[in-house]
């Protein structure tokens with residue numbers, strides 16, 4: 001783990017050469033810190049879905065009708081999909097070469113590209129999500145009224161849960177449906193072929209909007225089968 005920072009300019013190349021085994025690397029010598037870096041996928045819905053319900057109920061108690069709440073949740077999920085794309089493209093794939101830059105990138109997303117099949121380093125650790133909820137809440141508050149903010153944040157958080165569970169499923173599930181199979185190929189293409197394209201996980205919508213769709217030959221491969 002300490003080595004990662006010292007790779008300097010070679011880090012970016014190293015981290016995008018995946019090791020496809022189920023075992024993950026050890027990050028910290030301390031068992032306590034090591035424990036915090038490992039999260040089972042089912043922890044994500046178990047912890048966050050009750051929080052989603054709580055946020056929605058806050059707006060309900062402030063007088064919103066169920067159909068209003070439904071629309072806010074849908075809009076919150078939609079906002080999340082844009083955030084998912086933005087974070088993955090610009091933050092998770094930021095180019096680093098300094099010691100701390102490399103180390104932070106490795107903890108955030110690099111480890112997932114280095115060890116794409118390590119199922120305990122795939123979803124986002126709940127402690128980190130809890131911290132990030134505060135700036136997200138404040139961001140939404142800028143554009144929303146006090147009574148709609150909780151429900152919109154709830155919708156965004158629901159979108160995040162759907163994203164993290166989907167991401168885990170794309171790596172470890174065996175999808176039988178057409179849509180899920182294509183999504184899996186789409187994401188594996190991001191890992192194993194072109195890491196600078198195809199940033200959407202739950203859909204390719206924003207890749208289309210911002211022109212980061214992988215070249216048609218690769219997409220056509222899917223269609224031909």
Ligand SMILES: [Zn+2]
Pocket residue numbers: 088092093109113190
């Ligand atoms: Zn990535």
Ligand SMILES: [Zn+2]
Pocket residue numbers: 016092093109110113195
């Ligand atoms: Zn990457």
Ligand SMILES: [Zn+2]
Pocket residue numbers: 112116167171187191
């Ligand atoms: Zn992945």
